[in-house]
Amino acid sequence: MVMRKEILDWCAQQLAVAQFRDFSPNGLQVEGRDEVNSIVCAVTASQAAIDFAVAQQADMLLVHHGMFWKNEAAAITGWKKRRIQTLLANDINLVGYHLPLDAHQQWGNNVQLALRLGWQVDGCGGEQNLVQYGSLAQPLTAAELAWQLELSLGRVPVLLCADQQQPVRRIAWCTGGGQGFFQYAIEAGVDAFITGEVSEPQYHLARECGVVFIAAGHHATERYGIQALACVLAEEFGIRQQFFDESNPA
Template sequence: MSQKSVSRTEMATYLAGALNITQFRDYCPNGLQVEGRHEISRLVTGVTASQALLEAALESGADAILVHHGYFWRGEDARVIGTKHKRLKLLLAHDINLFAYHLPLDSHPLYGNNAQLAQQLGLTPNGRFGDDNLGWLGNVSDAAIRTVGDLAKVIEHQLKRVPVLIGDPDQALARVAWCTGAAQNLLSDAIAAAGVYISDEISEPTVHLARESGVAYLAAGHHATERYGVQALGKHLAEHFGLAYQFIDIDNPV
């Protein structure tokens, strides 16, 4: 396939429709966050628009960067100083577009983080729960994965990190609930629908709620579980528009 290009406007319009961005009450603007050059022929994706990702994308010759965690979060300091100034200066000085999609990329049934995590862990989705149906429900496809401890080993092998497990590793697997992101607050909703809940982060109250409810909790890592949506979406865009494409993984232990 010969390399082609697409206008930033066409890409923004296509992504807005494909990800149904108006459906979500989000904490940040979804779409084109920083305007760069008009034509895009090389796309880079990553989890978070950190300085390290921006510099790596610049070195690779990117016209556009697409991330899950972008800028301009609700309640943040609006001043363009410090780290924010440094990041925006790099993008603007080199005319690089920044696209960011938060909840829409968690939720999408094909390219979303939850859909892609299910593929990584061998989960078969069969339902949704929680606000905006962000939480997913399903079952483990492999009959040999019989306990919570077995599932924790799958997570460790696939995501290359040891999950925090709250609960009995010998507990038999029932229905599984999962939601990528800082979604420990959805545990109370998951309790009514599943016997184990997988999310990214864990907080002090989460431990007590998991223990007292009997629902095992697996904290698998925010970055570790959200590497896959941007990759799936980036590959799709590269194929759809004929773009050069690269995923850049900036290591993050959280």
């Protein structure tokens, strides 16, 4: 028998939760039953993920994107009410880890993406060490790097550059909504920066600074950290786990 508190305490320590300034609470967000024998993990605490956890009779839904964010309305109405109502009716714990999971150097989204793509990890930097940097196993053109990402992640990325044939060896990356770190990557002297989302300014910076920018999907780039964490929890505590994915193009 594994108690929820054991899992939460272990995660708080291993993910160094207290060290991060975040936009949402890390750890328990909706309280369910005390005992945990089965976990469903997902990128986001969507209604579809919650319904899947119910169908699997899970005791915990473990996610990267939880349900409570700074600057959003505090009222529990509409979609938020429906999600919470489903969790409470089925006594399922909702547990989320945001920035601590992005930055973790073993199970984090950044490191796990690098493992999937075969990138060498050399270090991290930027605000709260949320930007990873390293190099490709062998030089690629910008177009080839975008194609590698498309094949691996199953999403067509947005490629911004002055020349699709320009060579890429040194890279930096930040999964999810890391487009704001592009300037940091440029100043770090890399050939390309990979993240999940794109905003209007990145088009101009890529062309004017000669650094490739690739947006490979917020959801697509952040599928792997939560799975790595769930696998470790399953091994550490002897509980069942499974991953719920969605066809989210964003």
